[in-house]
Amino acid sequence: MEDVATPEGYRRNPELVLDFYNQRRRELSKEQIKENAAHSALAELEANFNGEFLLVTQNIDNLHEKAGSKNIIHMHGELLKARCPESNQVIPWQGDLIRGDMCSCCQPAAQLRPHIVWFGELPQRLDEIYYHLADADLFIAIGTSGTVYPAAGFVEQASRAGADSIEINLDASEVQSHFDLVQHGKATELVPQLVKSLLV
Numbered sequence: 001m002e003d004v005a006t007p008e009g010y011r012r013n014p015e016l017v018l019d020f021y022n023q024r025r026r027e028l029s030k031e032q033i034k035e036n037a038a039h040s041a042l043a044e045l046e047a048n049f050n051g052e053f054l055l056v057t058q059n060i061d062n063l064h065e066k067a068g069s070k071n072i073i074h075m076h077g078e079l080l081k082a083r084c085p086e087s088n089q090v091i092p093w094q095g096d097l098i099r100g101d102m103c104s105c106c107q108p109a110a111q112l113r114p115h116i117v118w119f120g121e122l123p124q125r126l127d128e129i130y131y132h133l134a135d136a137d138l139f140i141a142i143g144t145s146g147t148v149y150p151a152a153g154f155v156e157q158a159s160r161a162g163a164d165s166i167e168i169n170l171d172a173s174e175v176q177s178h179f180d181l182v183q184h185g186k187a188t189e190l191v192p193q194l195v196k197s198l199l200v
Contacts, residue, residue: 006119014111015099021114022096025079028061029094035067038142038191043068045195054132058144058151060116075123075151081115090115123150136163140194143187146173155179168194 003009004020027033046053046069055064055072060079064072077083082093084103093115102109117123133139139158144167146152155165155178167179168190176182183190 001119005116007121010113010118018097018099018114021079021116022098024060025094025096028079033061033063035063036188038187039063039067039069041192041195045198046071048199051137052132056129056151056154058148073125073129075117075125075129077114077116077124079114079116082112083115084110085113086110126150129154130157133157133163134161136161139163139165140168141166141173141179142168142191144169144173146175166194 003013004017010017042055042064046055053071055069057064057072057074058076060074060077062078062080080093081090082097082101083090084105087103087105087110089103089105091112093112097112097114099111101112103112123129133154134157136158139155141155144151152173152175155167155175159165159178164181165179166181166183167173167176168183168185168187169176170186171184172182183194
C-alpha cells in the first residue's frame with residue numbers, strides 16, 4: 001500500500017498511483033456495482049429520522065449517494081473527485097486522471113491528484129465531525145475494525161457528549177467495549193432491522 005496510498009509513493013511514481021485509482025474508478029462505474037440493503041436503510045433513516053442526521057464514512061465510493069443519502073462526509077476522500085494540491089479545490093472527476101490534467105485555479109496550473117486521503121494525511125472535515133460528535137444523541141458505527149484513528153476514537157467522543165452508542169460488525173472491533181450495544185452479523189441484515197426499530 002505504500003506505493004499507492006502515501007504522498008511519498010505518489011512523488012516516486014505518479015503514473016502508478018494515478019493508474020491504480022483509475023482502475024478503481026472504472027470498477028465503480030460498472031453496472032453491477034450497486035448499493036446494498038445497508039446503504040438503502042441508512043438513506044431511509046436520514047429521510048425519515050426526526051432530528052439531525054450525519055453520515056460519516058471512511059469509504060471512498062459513491063454507494064451511499066446512489067442509495068439516496070444526502071448529508072455525508074467522506075473523511076477519506078472520494079474516488080469520483082480530483083483535487084488541486086496547491087489550493088485544495090475539489091472537482092468532480094468521472095474518467096481517468098492522467099499526467100497533464102491540470103487545475104484551473106492556480107497560476108501556474110498544478111497537476112491534479114486523486115481526492116483521496118493517503119496514509120500520513122489528515123482526514124477531511126475533522127473539525128465538522130468533532131462538532132457533531134459533541135452534540136450527538138446517538139452514535140452508530142457500522143463495519144469498522146476500530147483500528148484506524150481518528151475514526152476509531154469517535155465513539156469515545158460521542159459517549160463523552162452523552163450519546164447512546166451502537167456497533168454493528170461481523171466480528172468484535174478493537175473498540176467494542178466502548179459501545180453501549182454491540183451486534184455481530186451482516187450489515188445488510190442488521191442495519192435495516194436497526195433502522196426499522198429507530199423509525200417505529
